[in-house]
Amino acid sequence: MPIPSMPIREQLAAYVQQALSDSEASGDLPAAGSVDIVIDKSKGDENGDFGTNAALRLARTMQLAPIEIAEKIAAAIADHPEIERAWAAAPGFVNIQLSEKWLQAQVTVVRDAGADFGSVDKGHGETVQVEFVSVNPTGPLHVGHARGAVIGSGIANVFEAAGYDVTREYYVNDGGNQMRVYNDTLYARYMQAAGHEVALPEGAYEGEYLVEYAKTLLEREGDRFTKMDRTDAIAEMAALSVKDTVDMIREDVALLGIEYDVWFSELAMLNSGKFDQTIRYLEDRGQIVDRDGARWLSGDGEGEDGDNVVIRSGGGGPTYFGGDIAYHHDKFAERHFDRVINVWGADHHGHVARLKAAVGALGLDPERLTIILNQMVSFKEGEETVRFSKRKGVMVTLRELVGEVGSDACRYIFMSRSPDAQMEFDIELAASQSMDNPVYYVQYAHARISSILRNADEQEVEWEEADLSLLTHPAELELIKRIIELPDVIVSSVERVEATQLPYYAYELARSFTGFYEQCRVLSEDPDDLPVSRARLQLVDAARYALARTLSLMGMSAPEKM
RNA sequence: GCCCCUGUAGCUCAGAGGAUAGAGCAUCGGUUUCCUAAACCGAGGGUCACAGGUUCGAGUCCUGUCAGGGGCGCCA
Numbered sequence: 001m002p003i004p005s006m007p008i009r010e011q012l013a014a015y016v017q018q019a020l021s022d023s024e025a026s027g028d029l030p031a032a033g034s035v036d037i038v039i040d041k042s043k044g045d046e047n048g049d050f051g052t053n054a055a056l057r058l059a060r061t062m063q064l065a066p067i068e069i070a071e072k073i074a075a076a077i078a079d080h081p082e083i084e085r086a087w088a089a090a091p092g093f094v095n096i097q098l099s100e101k102w103l104q105a106q107v108t109v110v111r112d113a114g115a116d117f118g119s120v121d122k123g124h125g126e127t128v129q130v131e132f133v134s135v136n137p138t139g140p141l142h143v144g145h146a147r148g149a150v151i152g153s154g155i156a157n158v159f160e161a162a163g164y165d166v167t168r169e170y171y172v173n174d175g176g177n178q179m180r181v182y183n184d185t186l187y188a189r190y191m192q193a194a195g196h197e198v199a200l201p202e203g204a205y206e207g208e209y210l211v212e213y214a215k216t217l218l219e220r221e222g223d224r225f226t227k228m229d230r231t232d233a234i235a236e237m238a239a240l241s242v243k244d245t246v247d248m249i250r251e252d253v254a255l256l257g258i259e260y261d262v263w264f265s266e267l268a269m270l271n272s273g274k275f276d277q278t279i280r281y282l283e284d285r286g287q288i289v290d291r292d293g294a295r296w297l298s299g300d301g302e303g304e305d306g307d308n309v310v311i312r313s314g315g316g317g318p319t320y321f322g323g324d325i326a327y328h329h330d331k332f333a334e335r336h337f338d339r340v341i342n343v344w345g346a347d348h349h350g351h352v353a354r355l356k357a358a359v360g361a362l363g364l365d366p367e368r369l370t371i372i373l374n375q376m377v378s379f380k381e382g383e384e385t386v387r388f389s390k391r392k393g394v395m396v397t398l399r400e401l402v403g404e405v406g407s408d409a410c411r412y413i414f415m416s417r418s419p420d421a422q423m424e425f426d427i428e429l430a431a432s433q434s435m436d437n438p439v440y441y442v443q444y445a446h447a448r449i450s451s452i453l454r455n456a457d458e459q460e461v462e463w464e465e466a467d468l469s470l471l472t473h474p475a476e477l478e479l480i481k482r483i484i485e486l487p488d489v490i491v492s493s494v495e496r497v498e499a500t501q502l503p504y505y506a507y508e509l510a511r512s513f514t515g516f517y518e519q520c521r522v523l524s525e526d527p528d529d530l531p532v533s534r535a536r537l538q539l540v541d542a543a544r545y546a547l548a549r550t551l552s553l554m555g556m557s558a559p560e561k562m
Numbered sequence: 563g564c565c566c567c568u569g570u571a572g573c574u575c576a577g578a579g580g581a582u583a584g585a586g587c588a589u590c591g592g593u594u595u596c597c598u599a600a601a602c603c604g605a606g607g608g609u610c611a612c613a614g615g616u617u618c619g620a621g622u623c624c625u626g627u628c629a630g631g632g633g634c635g636c637c638a
Contacts, residue, residue: 043581053580056618066618091618093581136638178638203637294636312636320638349566349633375567376631416586417575420567422631424574429587435600438586444600452597492578504576507585514601523597540597562600 003113004121004163007487009050011082012096013037016054019076029072030062039096047089048097049481055092066092103480104468107535110483110542117545118486118553122494123164129331130156130166132343133253136173137245138182139209141252141398143425144345144377149398150414150555151374152343153258154499157553159341162494167337169262170249171327174242175270176320181205183238187230189214190237194223213241242267255402256411257555266323269330275318278326278362279310287361297325297358308354321351325358332364341370341497343419349373370497374419379427396427404431408556412439415554416503438507443559445510445517446551449544450560452522456537459523466534475516476539482512483546490553499554506550513543 016037023029035058042051055070062069070088077096078086084099110117132152133145141149153168160166173179184201191198193214200206217225217237225233246263253260269275282288282297289296291304293313299306310322318326331340344351352373356366379396402410404427413430417423434440456463471477489505521529522536548558 038578038580040578040580047581051581056580059618089581091580173638176638177636181637292636296636309636314636316636319636321636324638346567346632348638350635351633351638352566373567373632378631413574418568421575422568426574429574436587437600440600441586444598447600448598455597496578500576504585511585517597518602521596562598 003116004119005109005113005117005484005487007120007491008082008098008484009039009488010491012039012050012052012077015077015080015083016052016073016094019073020054020058023072023076028076029069030064032058033061042095047093048085048087048095050096050098051089051093052096053093055088055094059092070094098481100472100477101469103477103484104471106480106484107468107471107538107542110545111538114545115549117542118161118490118549120162120487120490122162122491123159125163125165126338127336128156128159128164128166128339128341129169129335129337130159130341130343131169131171132156133249134171134173134342134344135249136176136178136182137242137249138178138205139207139245141249143379143396143398143401145252146256146398146401146410147377147414147417147423148343148345148374149253149256149258150411151372151419151499153256153555154411154415154502154553155341155343155372155493155497157555158490158493158499158502161490161549161553164339164494167261168259169264170253170260172242172246172263172265172267173320173323174246174265174267175317175323176266179238182210183234183241185210186214186217186237186241187225187234190217190225193218194226196226213244217241252398255399256407264327266327269326270318270323274330274334275323275326278329279322281329282310282325282361285361285363297321297354297361299354299357306357321354321358324351324355325362328355328359328369329362332359332368333362337368339368339370341372343372343374346373346375372419372497375422377423377425379425401425401427405434408443409434409437409439411555412437412442412503415499418500419498438503439556440562441514442503442506442510442547442551443557444562445513446544446547446558447560447562448517449513449540449547452540453537453544454560455523456533461523461530461533461537463534463537466538467531468535468538470532470535471539473516473520475512475519476536479512479516479539479543482509483542485509486546486550502550502554506547506554509543509547509550513547516543 020032024031037052037054039050039052042048055066055073058069059066067088067090070092073094074086074088077083082098082102083096085097087095089095130152133149135141135145156166156168181201181203182205185204188198188200189210225237279288287298289298289307294309295311296307297310308321309319310325311318331337352371356369359366359369409430489501493499493501520536522533522540524533551558
């Protein structure tokens with residue numbers, strides 16, 4: 001049973017809110033109406049730890065000078081255990097300084113929460129599905145997929161920490177046109193490997209991977225497919241290929257520490273009748289239009305522009321879009337996820353609006369679906385910037401990347417870039433400068449923490465009892481403040497559906513610890529220092545929980561030695 | 563042509579409408595009788611692409627321009 005933490009900023013916001021309604025009730029201040037109280041970290045030491053601009057924002061509705069409102073708010077919130085002092089500052093900020101005594105007590109709060117420190121009670125068990133990567137099984141994952149994998153798993157992790165019931169899912173696009181081209185290519189490669197002259201199909205997957213895989217198949221399965229009818233051979237080979245390729249993808253993501261809860265097969269869904277059911281359902285709702293021999297999902301507008309094909313003409317099967325509608329019907333209507341988050345590559349941009357519209361057409365609230373698009377990753381090869389084309393076979397694989405750079409560095413770098421930003425991955429730089437990489441700075445702090453606790457253990461220092469009021473050094477208080485930010489970081493990550501803040505928080509936390517480490521000696525030969533040592537050991541222990549949890553949310557290891 | 567994303571220090575990138583715009587790397591100078599020097603301290607470096615607008619207040623919101631990328635398929 002995790003012990004959820006109360007994020008300090010939410011707590012302070014609640015106090016300000018309370019102050020406003022109390023002041024309204026007592027006639028001290030006019031009605032505030034519904035306002036969103038934002039608590040910011042203060043800039044500059046003279047402004048305390050936190051501040052709010054509430055008074056500035058309320059000045060208009062209240063018809064009062066901001067500073068006047070700020071003074072009333074400050075007076076009304078001053079009397080809480082967390083708050084040492086609250087005061088108004090020009091032009092109308094309310095500044096808040098946290099209580100030293102309360103901060104010291106947080107060391108125990110953090111240690112009581114232990115490995116669960118950081119968890120917050122926000123999701124209340126609401127179910128969230130995070131679908132990410134979902135590349136069709138036509139080859140190994142490349143660096144672009146690695147980015148999606150890191151982003152998706154990071155989002156899943158923060159939602160879990162915030163009390164949501166999270167399912168991590170991979171949609172295996174093993175049906176459709178692309179797979180047909182792929183299977184035709186595989187057949188041609190297999191025949192070539194067996195010494196037959198067979199031309200590649202149009203738009204073939206030219207990558208080396210298929211050449212290799214065809215050879216593997218030939219070695220493993222023999223040349224029996226050469227003797228079969230082409231259609232039958234392709235069907236059998238396709239089944240083997242999907243299984244092998246999905247296994248390979250599973251191994252690829254595992255290199256980044258990712259494990260999925262569900263691998264959802266498009267083909268299995270199509271064969272199960274779920275697709276037909278979904279189309280009939282849409283038909284009943286009057287959303288399906290027949291035209292040009294195909295079946296379309298009708299768009300919003302009057303014309304035909306907004307319509308999208310769900311079933312191909314000429315007896316063709318479902319389109320990717322059609323399949324995805326059925327898939328999302330399954331997510332929401334069959335499996336009852338409260339929320340669905342899809343992490344897609346930017347090349348799926350055109351698919352966003354129509355899928356959201358389709359969810360609406362299914363009679364579901366499109367707000368329950370969040371789609372994160374991550375922009376392209378390019379990489380540097382000498383002076384040249386190279387982009388990927390999977391079909392042409394130009395790529396750096398996830399495997400190569402993780403092999404060069406390492407999973408931890410890879411995750412840290414991908415996670416610290418906003419999904420919206422295109423990024424250039426200089427692999428050589430990332431690998432060669434790995435010792436100066438921030439990722440090692442963060443992990444080094446954890447190794448130092450572990451080292452101190454190890455040494456304390458060897459010296460048989462007893463520190464279960466400690467007088468925490470001895471933690472008064474600025475570096476100690478700074479470290480405590482940093483530690484207790486973690487619940488806030490998780491809350492805001494969930495609100496923004498992103499994990500980008502985590503590596504920055506991790507770095508700041510590591511920096512605060514290192515500052516403490518440089519200035520405050522923990523273990524000492526002098527018996528007179530023992531009380532301080534005990535208190536500091538408890539603080540170090542609290543820092544360990546916060547840092548280890550942050551690293552774990554990022555999917556990174558927390559080394560005890562480096 | 564239309565839609566979306568991006569433009570912040572030499573480079574890679576953060577930046578919840580608020581206070582003096584930050585970090586890492588790179589550059590320059592310094593630090594080790596002490597729990598891990600993969601560390602620490604200091605310095606330089608900015609017209610937040612450009613032009614208007616909204617606001618008490620804009621890197622952040624709106625409009626336009628320029629530049630880079632992506633999308634606009636009975637591909638996925």
